[in-house]
Amino acid sequence: MTTKIILWLFLAVLCLPIDGMTGALKPFTEVPIPAHNRQTPAKIELGKKLFFDRRLSGDGTMNCGTCHDPNQGFSDGLAISLNYPTTRNWRNSPTLIGVAFQKFLFHDGRAASLEEQALFPMMSAFEMNQNLDFVEEEIRAVPEYVTEFTEVFGDSDITRERIAMAIAAFERTLISRDTPLDRFLSGDARALSPKAQQGYEIFTGKGNCTTCHYGVTLSDDQFHVLNVAENPEHLKDPRIATTRRFVAKLYHFPEYRTLATDPGRYLITKKKEDWKAFRTPTLREIAATAPYMHNGIYDSLDKVIAFLNEGGGKDNNELQPLHLSPAELEQLRVFLEEGLTGTPITLTYPKIP
Structure with missing residues (x-):
């Protein structure tokens, strides 16, 4: 066995998650199906x-x-x-x-x-x-x-x-399978390219990404206030303002007529801490699902990563600047794009009766 292969195996074992560990990444296994359906x-x-x-x-x-x-x-x-x-x-x-x-x-x-x-x-x-x-x-x-x-x-x-x-x-059949990350977590030390593996190490280490992105879908299924900026163009559109006020009215928000921002989960819970909180998205197949954030304000992964590297939006209490170098930012992007892209979902369009 060559020294290079030994090094790959050592790094793979070092990066594998421990069962039950908070923030552990997990490979795809099976789809949860409710008993009633x-x-x-x-x-x-x-x-x-x-x-x-x-x-x-x-x-x-x-x-x-x-x-x-x-x-x-x-x-x-x-x-x-x-x-x-x-x-x-x-x-x-x-x-x-x-x-x-x-x-x-x-x-x-x-x-x-x-x-x-x-x-x-x-x-x-x-x-x-x-x-x-x-x-x-x-x-x-x-x-x-x-x-x-x-x-x-x-x-x-x-x-x-x-x-x-x-x-x-x-x-429930729309599943991301057989990503390089799945294979890597299952023991294939060479499933990730060298740059993607460097990005993986940042993702699970210095980048603190697994605080919110873990498990099979790389999401904690929680809600976070990152203070993503509103899209200025959306704020100028009276049709979007109408929709915002309409939804707020449905959820009994008293000041719905003057609402000028998206309250996020607050409309559902009416809890102060949920003001502008949004669900953590899955990162699987992230390369194919631009633009990003709840309002689509970022049209590339580079912009999302830059936002997170800067510590999120103004006055948010959840993120701190990461101080990643340009090379580290690039490695993280490669991991997200390459490592989380699986076998394409094949779909035969049905004949509608």
Whole structure:
């Protein structure tokens, strides 16, 4: 065995996480499936059809894939999500890759399951703008769907809950697998390139990244106040202001008419410490899901890393400057781009009945 191989093996063992250790990175193993919504091939296929069915939007122009495009890392490549005609969204479209592992959905964590999450965009006035009573009748009017719902659920009763269950079953198949990091954590010392391994060591060491980014999805499923700057252009758009006030009104925020910033999770919890707090995103497939942050203000990983290296936004209490050198910043970016990109998700688009 050559000296170089011995060195690689030593570094791999040194960097492997200890079981049960807080902040440990873990390779992908299996997808958690809730007992009340077991996966079957027929349910997954039904969910895929519904995911791409434009009947789920009020005017028939949008489907779930509009904002979660398979060719854009199951996001949409825009700073803030697409919207229903004449309106404007206010937050970035998060990737659906790895959502099966998330304890909280949306940037503010207002949904606790994929089944619950699936109905929000359909009802939203600035997203799909669909009436759920109406969409049930639309789906019931399609004989092919009646047959498929009967096969999957045992009878022909088509409800919003079952529509959401089928969509959630499909979304749980959107998994990042076989990344170089997965192989590295499983014992393949050469799975990461030398520069990516240097970035890994920064990620787990000097960069303090595993404080919030750990586990299978590299997320702590918590909410943090980093004081990301508002996008000045968004602040000037009256349609975004309308959406911001509308959402705040729905969540009984007293000063919704004068609200000029995104309160984050505070709208959900009404806790002072959650003002401008947002969920820690997964880092898997991060290279394919730009732009970044809840408002899409950073269009590259270099800008995100620079923001974190500077200690986050003004007056935040969660981050401190990292003082990484230009070479270290580059190594960290290479790790994120190369090490966390897995086998492409293959998808055959369904024939919508």
